[in-house]
Amino acid sequence: MLRLSKLTDYAIVVLARLGHAQCGGRVAAVPELALASGLAEPTVAKVLKILAQSGLVEGLRGARGGYKLARKLEDIPLSEVIQAFEGPIALTACVDGGHGGCESEGCCPVRGRWDPVNRAIRDALAGVTVAQLANTPPARQCAAPALTF
């Protein structure tokens, strides 16, 4: 299934909700986002912590704090979100510049040939933005927030 981790999946949803909430420049706190996305609070908190560490969202501490997007959703490529949660985008660990991780490194006939495949996948994921995944055309959403939520 080539599956993304659940946290990555949640991250897309949370980012989308954050985009919703942020139209007026407000910041959104974890409980609010958890409620809106239907996820548990500790899970949403974990997702946002990772997103903050990778610079995709910005955390504001203290009372009346919360999170806000560091960039607009249409400026966040999917590849960056995936990299934040899954590390470098590559199908196998044995390439990617790594050495010593594979016990049959010397005799492996496939060694070093995955790079074009990995690059193709990276490009595919870099060409999609979170805004495209989330069904949130920014103009309409901000014009009529009461309707979309």
Added chain:
Amino acid sequence: MLRLSKLTDYAIVVLARLGHAQCGGRVAAVPELALASGLAEPTVAKVLKILAQSGLVEGLRGARGGYKLARKLEDIPLSEVIQAFEGPIALTACVDGGHGGCESEGCCPVRGRWDPVNRAIRDALAGVTVAQLANTPPARQCAAPALTF
């Protein structure tokens, strides 16, 4: 890391070795392939069983039996190998025509938007053959087998 399972990884290596061994029309048995690839025999056996079930290799039973490629390596796209071991190529389970698997199906803002992403990745993987991954130009390999092994 978007990681493939180890079995998928092994499958590429085993297919490459099978391509090596098969130049003279011979079949290769599990112990031989395990030795050549540096993997444990039970593991290689498991890999080949799955490959046989998906029609990528053909198993010949009985004494002097073994496995042979159902197609040439250059006719086996990477996507088919991955599908044999990982199932349909898609980054998330919630799309792909599936219903009922996601508890927040009704309110998920990302629903149904992964299809272009999945398609792009499928195309990327379908455009690479096992022969390209394995460093085995068929002509030279069969002309001088003593050198390549």
Added chain:
DNA sequence: TCAAATAGGACTTTTGGCGTCCGGTTTCCA
């Protein structure tokens, strides 16, 4: 008839994802 080899399934072990929780720090407001 025996040995060699695949076919198919079941079983155990192990790994890593996942969810949760806690203590610490920062900031706002009364």
Added chain:
DNA sequence: TGGAAACCGGACGCCAAAAGTCCTATTTGA
């Protein structure tokens, strides 16, 4: 100035899926 609200960072335990192994049945050639 004190308390509440919120983020920050890390650690812990559970559990499902992967991974590896093994066993038995079946087939085939010498």
